[in-house]
Amino acid sequence: MAPKPESKPKNFKDDFWKTKDIKISIGEIDEASGVIEVPEVETQGPTPKPNITDLRSWDMKLMGRYEPFYAPFCDMCCLCTFGKCDLTNKKGACGIDAEAQQARTVLLASCIGSACHSGHSRHLVEHLIEEFGADQPIDMGLNIDIQAPIMMTVLGKKPQTLGDLKEALDYLEEQMIHLLSACHTGQEGKSIDFESKALHAGLMDNLGMEIGDIAQIAALNLPKGDENAPLIEMGVGTIDTQKPVVLCIGHNVLPGAGIMDYMDETGQEEDLEVCGICCAAIDISRYNDQAKVVGPISKQLKFVRSGVADVIVVDEQCVRTDILEEAQAKNTAVIATTDKICLGLPDLTSEDPDKIVSKLVNKEIPGALILDPAKVGEVAVKAANILSPERATLKKLPDLDEVQKLSSECTECGWCVRVCPNGQPMMDAVVKAGEGDFSTFEKLYLNDVCYTCGRCEQECERDLPLMSMLAKVGEKLSKEEKFNIRAGRGPAQDVEIRRVGAPIVLGDIPGVIAFVGCSNYPNGGKEVAEMAKEFLERNYIVLTTGCGAMNIGEYRDEEGKTLYEQYGGEFDARGLINMGSCVSNSHVVGATIKIANIFAKKPLEGNFEEIADYILNRVGACGVAWGAYSQKAAAIATGVNRWGIPVVLGPHGSKYRRLYLGRADKVDSWKVKDLRTGEVMEGEPAPEHLLYAAETKEEALPVIAKLCIRPTDTPKGRQIKLNNYMDLYKRYFGELPPDVHLFVRTEKDIPITYKKDVQAILEEVGWKPRKVAQEPSLMGMDGD
Amino acid sequence: MANDRVIAWQPTVIAGPKQALLVTPETAELMIKKAKRPLLILGPLVKEDPVLSLATGIAKKWDLPVVTTADAYKAFNEKGLEPTAYGVVEIVNLLKDPEWLGLKGEGQHDLVIFLGCVYYIGSQGLSTLKHFAPHLKTLTICKFFHSNADASFPNMKDEEWFNYLEKMGTGG
Numbered sequence: 001m002a003p004k005p006e007s008k009p010k011n012f013k014d015d016f017w018k019t020k021d022i023k024i025s026i027g028e029i030d031e032a033s034g035v036i037e038v039p040e041v042e043t044q045g046p047t048p049k050p051n052i053t054d055l056r057s058w059d060m061k062l063m064g065r066y067e068p069f070y071a072p073f074c075d076m077c078c079l080c081t082f083g084k085c086d087l088t089n090k091k092g093a094c095g096i097d098a099e100a101q102q103a104r105t106v107l108l109a110s111c112i113g114s115a116c117h118s119g120h121s122r123h124l125v126e127h128l129i130e131e132f133g134a135d136q137p138i139d140m141g142l143n144i145d146i147q148a149p150i151m152m153t154v155l156g157k158k159p160q161t162l163g164d165l166k167e168a169l170d171y172l173e174e175q176m177i178h179l180l181s182a183c184h185t186g187q188e189g190k191s192i193d194f195e196s197k198a199l200h201a202g203l204m205d206n207l208g209m210e211i212g213d214i215a216q217i218a219a220l221n222l223p224k225g226d227e228n229a230p231l232i233e234m235g236v237g238t239i240d241t242q243k244p245v246v247l248c249i250g251h252n253v254l255p256g257a258g259i260m261d262y263m264d265e266t267g268q269e270e271d272l273e274v275c276g277i278c279c280a281a282i283d284i285s286r287y288n289d290q291a292k293v294v295g296p297i298s299k300q301l302k303f304v305r306s307g308v309a310d311v312i313v314v315d316e317q318c319v320r321t322d323i324l325e326e327a328q329a330k331n332t333a334v335i336a337t338t339d340k341i342c343l344g345l346p347d348l349t350s351e352d353p354d355k356i357v358s359k360l361v362n363k364e365i366p367g368a369l370i371l372d373p374a375k376v377g378e379v380a381v382k383a384a385n386i387l388s389p390e391r392a393t394l395k396k397l398p399d400l401d402e403v404q405k406l407s408s409e410c411t412e413c414g415w416c417v418r419v420c421p422n423g424q425p426m427m428d429a430v431v432k433a434g435e436g437d438f439s440t441f442e443k444l445y446l447n448d449v450c451y452t453c454g455r456c457e458q459e460c461e462r463d464l465p466l467m468s469m470l471a472k473v474g475e476k477l478s479k480e481e482k483f484n485i486r487a488g489r490g491p492a493q494d495v496e497i498r499r500v501g502a503p504i505v506l507g508d509i510p511g512v513i514a515f516v517g518c519s520n521y522p523n524g525g526k527e528v529a530e531m532a533k534e535f536l537e538r539n540y541i542v543l544t545t546g547c548g549a550m551n552i553g554e555y556r557d558e559e560g561k562t563l564y565e566q567y568g569g570e571f572d573a574r575g576l577i578n579m580g581s582c583v584s585n586s587h588v589v590g591a592t593i594k595i596a597n598i599f600a601k602k603p604l605e606g607n608f609e610e611i612a613d614y615i616l617n618r619v620g621a622c623g624v625a626w627g628a629y630s631q632k633a634a635a636i637a638t639g640v641n642r643w644g645i646p647v648v649l650g651p652h653g654s655k656y657r658r659l660y661l662g663r664a665d666k667v668d669s670w671k672v673k674d675l676r677t678g679e680v681m682e683g684e685p686a687p688e689h690l691l692y693a694a695e696t697k698e699e700a701l702p703v704i705a706k707l708c709i710r711p712t713d714t715p716k717g718r719q720i721k722l723n724n725y726m727d728l729y730k731r732y733f734g735e736l737p738p739d740v741h742l743f744v745r746t747e748k749d750i751p752i753t754y755k756k757d758v759q760a761i762l763e764e765v766g767w768k769p770r771k772v773a774q775e776p777s778l779m780g781m782d783g784d
Numbered sequence: 785m786a787n788d789r790v791i792a793w794q795p796t797v798i799a800g801p802k803q804a805l806l807v808t809p810e811t812a813e814l815m816i817k818k819a820k821r822p823l824l825i826l827g828p829l830v831k832e833d834p835v836l837s838l839a840t841g842i843a844k845k846w847d848l849p850v851v852t853t854a855d856a857y858k859a860f861n862e863k864g865l866e867p868t869a870y871g872v873v874e875i876v877n878l879l880k881d882p883e884w885l886g887l888k889g890e891g892q893h894d895l896v897i898f899l900g901c902v903y904y905i906g907s908q909g910l911s912t913l914k915h916f917a918p919h920l921k922t923l924t925i926c927k928f929f930h931s932n933a934d935a936s937f938p939n940m941k942d943e944e945w946f947n948y949l950e951k952m953g954t955g956g
Contacts, residue, residue, distance in 0.1 A: 372796065
């Protein structure tokens with residue numbers, strides 16, 4: 001589709017807002033009555049509802065600085081019947097080259113991820129409208145006026161009711177169709193344009209997440225930016241296995257909410273345990289703080305194998321696709337609840353609940369598909385009540401002496417280690433267990449060092465049930481797994497942003513760091529908690545969501561306290577803020593947008609580029625997705641990047657095939673325009689990269705600190721940021737970072753504690769002080 | 785399996801028909817001798833002895849400029865190698881640029897020897913260079929077969945690997 005002429009970013013001038021106080025009335029024609037409804041007059045920026053190409057010039061500016069870096073995961077393309085085509089220094093039959101193919105794959109992944117969040121949000125919005133009505137107001141509480149910052153910036157309008165969210169969904173679904181279409185053979189041909197489309201898909205993802213989370217916050221009364229959200233019990237050890245247990249896996253709150261509601265309505269709230277894995281756990285506990293959190297997806301297979309759950313309820317995303325087979329082996333009933341995951345089960349949505357229960361407990365069916373959350377609640381609770389006593393005598397795992405006997409069958413072929421994504425020493429664990437020493441198994445169990453993907457088991461030539469053996473060895477340890485997590489609080493309050501906006505932009509608060517994403521960690525979840533602790537102690541604002549938020553809760557200090565018990569939930573320095581589930585990642589972006597709006601008075605409506613430019617140059621935020629594995633994580637990060645926020649991935653992140661890396665040695669790429677004077681001047685590599693994969697935690701820590709540096713830091717703020725960067729670098733590298741001179745603009749930037757050392761470096765490299773842009777910007781450059 | 789030694793250590797990193805050439809220490813040495821501007825990249829898996837010393841011995845014997853990745857810098861700096869620290873993705877990004885003047889500013893490298901990077905991120909970096917750096921060759925001397933390299937040692941147990949590394953260097 002051709003771009004709309006009125007929304008071309010090239011028409012945007014630096015003094016646009018000062019000289020052209022354009023006011024546009026946006027109205028909607030009610031087709032039935034023909035009445036034109038004119039809501040409040042809004043100041044509209046240049047790109048409301050941008051089409052694919054409308055923000056392309058911004059993307060090109062970003063990629064001019066942060067060139068895509070490709071690492072093909074596969075040399076071939078196998079998407080059409082011309083192929084397979086080998087793209088190693090060759091073009092494919094359709095003419096595509098390896099760079100474009102990588103970028104196409106990234107676009108595809110971003111479309112998949114974005115579709116997941118948006119599909120989830122579409123379900124939520126439709127269901128909640130059905131339940132509460134389209135006029136249900138979106139009220140995020142007294143302290144949140146900017147309640148949908150992404151929507152306001154991208155669509156150019158503020159949603160007032162649940163019904164308004166449908167317009168946003170309609171818009172993004174149209175965009176998604178065009179984006180997915182571009183992946184077809186013989187469509188886009190250049191990597192740089194695949195990238196621009198991937199960035200657009202990422203933006204749609206961020207929008208879709210926001211729609212979903214504000215819908216559920218508003219309609220289900222989840223915490224509304226509550227810094228004192230309750231602490232939720234977390235960990236396998238918190239679950240009373242004497243009670244019937246219902247386990248929810250996935251991301252959609254509705255089935256879990258249905259279960260909690262049914263228990264409340266029937267007075268059974270004390271009688272059963274409802275627990276969750278992955279984001280379903282977080283969102284159910286936002287809905288009802290009696291729900292318990294088992295933990296991140298790294299626990300999925302070992303917890304299912306432990307047989308604790310009497311009923312497993314799956315909704316959508318990140319559910320093991322063999323969940324039915326695994327559950328059947330433990331005599332656990334399965335209820336599928338969304339159209340995304342039907343598992344071949346009969347659709348019993350219209351069936352009487354008692355009949356479904358009867359079929360489930362009598363094993364007439366292996367599970368049921370029920371697309372009505374209220375009915376899911378009734379069936380899950382009734383089935384768990386019946387199954388629990390029956391299953392009490394069931395042997396769920398091999399005994400320890402059986403584990404030892406099984407282990408002694410190991411042929412030591414070593415393939416379990418080779419197929420392990422992290423090369424963890426499974427063979428060593430088995431060999432030692434054969435001798436009665438379970439210590440290596442225990443090391444693999446603790447902190448989810450083994451995240452139970454089960455590939456080792458698939459490879460074992462003796463068919464040893466390695467995951468069950470791991471679950472058995474960890475059974476005793478799991479009883480000690482009693483942690484907590486602060487319930488996801490949702491967005492930052494406007495009043496909080498007003499308080500921290502200046503210290504963040506000036507650098508007094510050294511950065512906002514968001515630990516997000518999945519649990520595909522190289523060395524278990526503990527590293528995430530350790531990184532979060534490091535930055536909390538250094539006065540950063542630490543945000544978190546999803547599996548990362550759970551891993552952070554699993555860490556206890558010397559006094560036995562979790563980080564959530566040690567640090568408050570306010571959006572401020574040394575605050576540890578669990579924003580919520582995957583869809584709550586939108587509030588990480590939202591907080592940075594609010595800083596531009598509340599602190600800097602930048603108008604949001606239809607004004608994407610100016611807002612992103614502001615965030616890139618002035619808001620010292622950095623995302624960390626240490627265990628990112630999914631297409632959703634790819635989409636989130638790509639969207640976040642388009643807003644100008646850098647992201648650090650763990651080593652597995654290199655498999656996403658594309659990073660955005662800056663080149664500090666290319667001085668011209670860091671030029672900025674000072675909007676105050678109009679002068680184009682030399683800048684600094686801040687932030688140096690937009691999407692980076694670190695090999696180890698020790699590499700990541702100083703990189704994260706460095707990526708919080710921004711050109712607008714005051715000398716005091718820059719000293720604080722450099723001090724953190726230098727401290728961390730020195731700890732792991734033994735000396736000061738060799739690039740420190742790049743971030744010293746004048747001598748006032750040098751941290752006092754390192755003054756002599758830095759001065760020596762400056763002298764050695766022939767450093768000279770340089771002029772500092774007052775309002776650094778990428779806008780107004782490169783032909784704008 | 786008979787060919788266990790020359791299947792990629794993590795077999796699913798096999799990316800396509802082009803596979804690394806299996807090399808012995810002698811062939812690896814010939815590659816270094818033939819190169820005009822070789823570069824040794826040392827990762828975090830070799831920052832402890834005995835491979836720390838063995839790797840140092842190779843760098844010294846062949847007078848190789850050294851880049852360390854992750855936090856391997858400290859250990860090799862203490863060994864007197866005067867390495868330069870980069871993230872593995874950063875150095876690969878520089879190596880794929882034909883215009884980059886190399887570590888010494890004398891021109892882009894024509895042979896890059898990898899040792900001790902985390903296997904799968906190393907494999908991704910090798911894939912980048914396989915596809916986008918026709919101006920250089922890659923050689924891996926880890927104890928793992930790297931199918932994305934141009935030339936690689938086979939999968940080995942520690943003892944054999946130490947012998948290989950010792951043959952290539954001064955023993956530290």
